[in-house]
Amino acid sequence: MLQLETLESRETPALIAGFDPSFSTGGTATLDFGGDDRATAVAVQPNGKIVVAGTSDPGGGSSDFAVARYNPDGSPDLTFGNGTGSAKITFGVGSEDVATGVAVQADGKIVVVGYTNVRGNRDFAFARLTATGGLDTSFDTDGLKTLDFGFDSDERAAAVAIQTDGKIVVAGTFSGGVTGSNFGIARLNPVDGSLDATFNGGGMQNVNIGVNDFATALAIQANGRIVVAGYTDLGSATGNPFDFAVVRLLGNGASDTSFDGDGQRTIDFGADDRAAGVAIQRDGGIAIAGTTDDGTPEIAVARVLESNGGLDASFDGDGKTTVNYGSGTTARAAAIVAQWDGRLAIAGTTDAGATDDFVIQRLNANGSQQASFNGTGSKRIDFGDADAAAALAIDPNGRLIAVGVAGSPGNFGMARIVGSVEEGRKIAVGGSADGRAGLLTPNASTGVFGAPFSTPTGIFGGYAGDVRVAVGDVNGDGHPDTAMITGPGTPIRFAVVNGKDNTTLIPAIAPFAGSEGFDGGGFIAVADFDNDGRAEIVVTPDQGGGPRVTIFQLPQVGSIVVRANFLGIDDASFRGGARPAAGDVNGDGIADLAVSAGFLGGPRAALFNGASLFTGPSRIVGDFFAFPGADANTLRNGSFLSIGDMNGDGFADLVFGGGPGGAARIYALSGQLVAAGNVDAAHAAPLANFFVAGNTSDRGGARVATVDADGDNRADLVVGSGEWRSAAVRIYRGVNMLGAGEPAVFQDVAMFGGAVLPGGVHVG
Numbered sequence: 136m137l138q139l140e141t142l143e144s145r146e147t148p149a150l151i152a153g154f155d156p157s158f159s160t161g162g163t164a165t166l167d168f169g170g171d172d173r174a175t176a177v178a179v180q181p182n183g184k185i186v187v188a189g190t191s192d193p194g195g196g197s198s199d200f201a202v203a204r205y206n207p208d209g210s211p212d213l214t215f216g217n218g219t220g221s222a223k224i225t226f227g228v229g230s231e232d233v234a235t236g237v238a239v240q241a242d243g244k245i246v247v248v249g250y251t252n253v254r255g256n257r258d259f260a261f262a263r264l265t266a267t268g269g270l271d272t273s274f275d276t277d278g279l280k281t282l283d284f285g286f287d288s289d290e291r292a293a294a295v296a297i298q299t300d301g302k303i304v305v306a307g308t309f310s311g312g313v314t315g316s317n318f319g320i321a322r323l324n325p326v327d328g329s330l331d332a333t334f335n336g337g338g339m340q341n342v343n344i345g346v347n348d349f350a351t352a353l354a355i356q357a358n359g360r361i362v363v364a365g366y367t368d369l370g371s372a373t374g375n376p377f378d379f380a381v382v383r384l385l386g387n388g389a390s391d392t393s394f395d396g397d398g399q400r401t402i403d404f405g406a407d408d409r410a411a412g413v414a415i416q417r418d419g420g421i422a423i424a425g426t427t428d429d430g431t432p433e434i435a436v437a438r439v440l441e442s443n444g445g446l447d448a449s450f451d452g453d454g455k456t457t458v459n460y461g462s463g464t465t466a467r468a469a470a471i472v473a474q475w476d477g478r479l480a481i482a483g484t485t486d487a488g489a490t491d492d493f494v495i496q497r498l499n500a501n502g503s504q505q506a507s508f509n510g511t512g513s514k515r516i517d518f519g520d521a522d523a524a525a526a527l528a529i530d531p532n533g534r535l536i537a538v539g540v541a542g543s544p545g546n547f548g549m550a551r552i553v554g555s556v557e558e559g560r561k562i563a564v565g566g567s568a569d570g571r572a573g574l575l576t577p578n579a580s581t582g583v584f585g586a587p588f589s590t591p592t593g594i595f596g597g598y599a600g601d602v603r604v605a606v607g608d609v610n611g612d613g614h615p616d617t618a619m620i621t622g623p624g625t626p627i628r629f630a631v632v633n634g635k636d637n638t639t640l641i642p643a644i645a646p647f648a649g650s651e652g653f654d655g656g657g658f659i660a661v662a663d664f665d666n667d668g669r670a671e672i673v674v675t676p677d678q679g680g681g682p683r684v685t686i687f688q689l690p691q692v693g694s695i696v697v698r699a700n701f702l703g704i705d706d707a708s709f710r711g712g713a714r715p716a717a718g719d720v721n722g723d724g725i726a727d728l729a730v731s732a733g734f735l736g737g738p739r740a741a742l743f744n745g746a747s748l749f750t751g752p753s754r755i756v757g758d759f760f761a762f763p764g765a766d767a768n769t770l771r772n773g774s775f776l777s778i779g780d781m782n783g784d785g786f787a788d789l790v791f792g793g794g795p796g797g798a799a800r801i802y803a804l805s806g807q808l809v810a811a812g813n814v815d816a817a818h819a820a821p822l823a824n825f826f827v828a829g830n831t832s833d834r835g836g837a838r839v840a841t842v843d844a845d846g847d848n849r850a851d852l853v854v855g856s857g858e859w860r861s862a863a864v865r866i867y868r869g870v871n872m873l874g875a876g877e878p879a880v881f882q883d884v885a886m887f888g889g890a891v892l893p894g895g896v897h898v899g
Contacts, residue, residue: 151553151783152497152509155534157722157807158551159209165518166211166547168201168223169193174538174547175525176237176247176294181666182746183207183530183724187538188237188247189547191223200224200234200247200262203547207723216268224262224270226279227253232260236295236305236353240325244271248305250291251281258283259292259307259321261328274328282330284309284319284339292319293365294353301325306353306363309341318342318350318363318382335388342382342390344399345369350382352413352470354421356441357613359386364413364423367401378403379410379423379437383444395444402437402446404455405429412471412527414479417613420447424471424481427457434458434468434483434496451502458496458504460487460513466494469539470527478505480554482527482537485515492517493524493537495552516550518542529554530724531666534785553785561634562842562853563590563604563617566862566896567887570598572619572632575864575884582845582868584884590617590632595643600624601892603677605899607661607670609640609689616640616661618672622894623656629674631689641695646674647685655679655712659899662717662726664698664745671698675713678734682706682713686748701752703730703741711736711773718778718787718841719745721755721810728752729789731761732773738762738791740776742809756812761791762802763818772796772836777899778806779841779850781822781869786810788822790852792837795895799827799837799857803872825877827854827865835860840898843869855896862886862896 154162166172168191176188185205192198203221204212211220224247226232234249243266251260259282263274270278282305284290292307303323310316319341322334330338342348345367352364360383367380379402383394390398402408402423410425419441427435435457438450446454458481460466468483477500485494493516497508504512516522518541525539533554541548564573564587571594573587595602601622609616614634621628631641646657656677663670664686672687672695682704689695703713712733720727720742727745731738738761747753761774772794781788786807793800803823808816827837835857841850849869856863864884871878886896 151507151785152514153553155551155553155722155785157208157786162552163516163518163548163550164205164209165541165549166203166221168221168547170198171544172201172547173525173540173545174549175235177526177528177536177538177549178237178239179528179530179536179724180239180243183666184212185536185549186237186239186245187547187549188234190233190249197229197231199232200249201547202234202237202245202247202264202268204268205549209551214267222264222268224279226251226260226281231257235291235293238295238297238303240297240301246295246297246303248292248295250307254281254283256287257289257291259290259305259319261305261323263328273326280328282321282339284341290319293351296353296355298355298359302331303328304353304355304361306350308349308365310347315347317348318344318365320361320363320384320388322388333387340384340388342399344380344382344401348380351411354413354415356415356419360384360391361386362413362415362421364410366409366425369401376407378408379425379435381410381413381421381423381439381444393443400439400444402455404435404457408435411469412481414471414473416473416477417475418477422471422473422479424468426467431459431463432465432467434466434481436468436471436479436481436498436502438502449501456498456502460485460494469525472527472529472535474529474533474554480527480529480535482524484523488515488517490517491521491523493522493539493548493550495527495535495537514552518548522548531663534724561606561615562840562864563606563619563899564855564864564886564896565602565604565619566855566892566894567890568599568601570595570600570602570621572602572604572617573886574617577842577844582851583882584844584866587884587886590619590637591639594619594630594632594639595621595625595628598625601894601897603656603658603897603899605659605661607663608634608668609661609670609672611667611669611691618659618661620646620657620659620674623654623677625654627653627655627657627676629657629659629672631672641689644695647683647700653680658712658714660715660717662728662745664717664726664728664748666725673715673717673728675703675715675730677712679710680712682709682711682730682732684713684715684728684730699748699752704732704736704739705741705758709736714773714775716776716778717745720778720787720789720806722786722807727755727778729776729778731776731791734772734795736773737771738774738794740774740789755810756814759814761789775836775838777839777841779843780806781841781850781852781872783849788850790823790839790841792839792854795836795858796834797836798831799833799835799854801825801827801837801839801852801854823852823872824875827877829877833857835895838895838897853898855898856892858895859891859893860895861889862892863889864896864898
């Protein structure tokens with residue numbers, strides 16, 4: 136039943152680099168395990184839950200691993216740790232057990248690494264937990280494992296990562312051998328935690344770089360090569376003995392000689408330089424962050440090339456940069472993550488305030504500070520006492536999660552910051568009578584779209600009609616693919632074209648049983664609803680079809696499968712079709728699904744919680760009208776819609792365009808308000824409300840799509856021309872969207888030779 140929601144209070148939406156208001160209390164959370172507690176590692180599960188690991192020290196020389204899991208909203212996950220949301224792990228009575236790293240396996244099991252002295256000298260220590268927080272007895276029989284590199288040495292694991300085949304890689308330091316301390320790397324089998332004999336012949340590898348080497352961070356490249364970062368003493372007599380050190384191993388554990396000739400690389404900032412974190416960027420580049428200290432510590436970041444390990448000259452001119460926060464202030468980096476757009480986020484600690492605080496620093500791809508991030512490039516986080524950040528993660532919605540020590544004696548401290556939520560990508564355009572889509576790709580730095588190119592011919596056989604379009608990474612290869620579905624006039628089919636080489640990935644198939652004879656056309660959307668790295672395909676019928684939503688997925692192995700099938704509009708007899716759009720409206724890190732009614736359905740919209748789509752779709756808010764007041768009664772053929780974060784608050788907004796026979800009107804509602812049930816408040820303060828080209832009499836409607844073309848973390852708006860209009864798209868930058876009237880600055884791109892198209896131009 137159609138209903139309008141009542142007005143409720145809601146705090147002002149957060150902006151990029153602001154505390155995420157949907158997380159815990161004001162974007163921060165603390166946890167007391169009853170001792171001097173320090174969080175040292177964080178991982179985000181595919182379902183958006185957050186796992187934090189560290190150490191709880193009650194005093195007296197003993198300490199325990201401490202692990203907590205949070206729901207996406209920052210509340211403790213009471214399904215974890217015997218109903219408490221947390222667990223403590225000990226390797227022996229009175230032992231010193233210190234956790235340093237955490238990773239989540241594909242099956243939901245959690246691997247925590249660190250070190251323990253339960254056998255006398257410190258050894259690498261592993262604990263594997265079940266998805267509910269209990270020790271996994273299939274792992275080394277009791278869920279606990281220690282690893283000794285020999286030499287009667289002091290051994291401390293620092294980081295852990297899971298390979299795509301499930302094998303567990305750990306890196307750290309062992310000392311006491313004839314060469315001082317070395318990097319120590321080991322790989323375990325995923326089933327039982329035994330050493331993997333295919334890795335260096337026995338499961339362990341040690342790497343000697345200089346007099347003393349200390350490994351602090353670990354990452355695995357897409358090709359399976361293992362990158363370990365830390366620092367080394369090369370025997371310098373300058374008083375600044377340490378340099379950054381990076382090692383790359385092949386998948387079998389041998390040194391990768393394509394990496395700087397011997398698999399090793401050192402980086403000198405001219406002072407005492409110690410790397411603390413490493414990240415693999417989307418283009419394969421390796422970014423390393425740490426501290427350079429010539430008396431006043433500063434954040435130091437370097438980038439080396441994936442191809443040969445050489446310093447990347449495109450990064451601040453020489454592959455290196457430093458960051459400080461003013462004369463006399465200190466700053467130390469602890470972790471680094473790579474964003475999809477080439478930017479880097481670094482977490483660390485600074486005394487730029489009255490006491491030590493967390494700091495998050497963001498750099499552009501070229502190494503410069505991103506001034507638009509909090510206006511300065513950095514964000515300080517103060518828990519009220521001496522604080523120190525230790526780890527950083529990025530969730531599927533682009534939000535940054537920093538963890539560490541809050542106060543003294545310490546508690547676990549965690550903060551979530553609104554980061555980037557939109558992925559800059561190409562736009563697909565349909566409407567021409569040749570069964571093809573046109574593709575527009577933006578310049579990442581300017582947001583300006585270049586000349587269009589097209590998908591191949593013959594995707595739908597001899598079909599010579601218009602297609603409706605969407606873009607997303609269907610096969611998980613990092614390249615956005617183009618999904619297309621036929622318009623009216625032919626038996627409905629959809630297909631996907633591979634974005635990597637513009638060839639057919641999924642050949643034309645009927646979207647659902649009984650659709651072979653349906654020729655009313657369809658609509659399509661693409662989004663990764665389960666955060667597995669492969670976007671699902673959403674299909675709905677157009678005019679003459681019911682409001683049914685079918686969601687498909689291309690598995691890693693096998694043919695395309697149906698993941699969900701349900702009514703998008705709660706009226707099984709309705710035959711006006713439906714139009715879908717996807718994006719994270721409620722801010723839980725999972726794409727949600729919006730459905731608009733089609734012909735004769737009015738501007739009615741439904742919004743489904745993405746987390747529920749595959750188990751039983753539930754609405755985030757009751758069905759509502761896209762347009763307010765009298766417009767809700769006069770617009771009879773529904774609306775077109777898209778979802779994207781227009782105001783940069785970390786919540787995707789709902790953008791509507793007039794449906795067929797309606798005006799070319801653009802109307803956008805705050806996703807944060809809609810998700811909170813405040814539809815009336817969203818209508819009272821729309822994010823955008825204007826007629827394209829100021830034309831109030833045009834009745835061709837407006838097809839809409841959103842994309843962050845210029846990488847500024849705000850959705851830019853693409854509008855397709857209406858029915859029986861010359862084919863064109865108009866692109867508005869998101870930064871210009873907020874405010875009254877049509878933005879004065881836009882880009883017009885003629886499509887398909889400017890032909891007059893009966894069905895208009897579809898964008899996605």
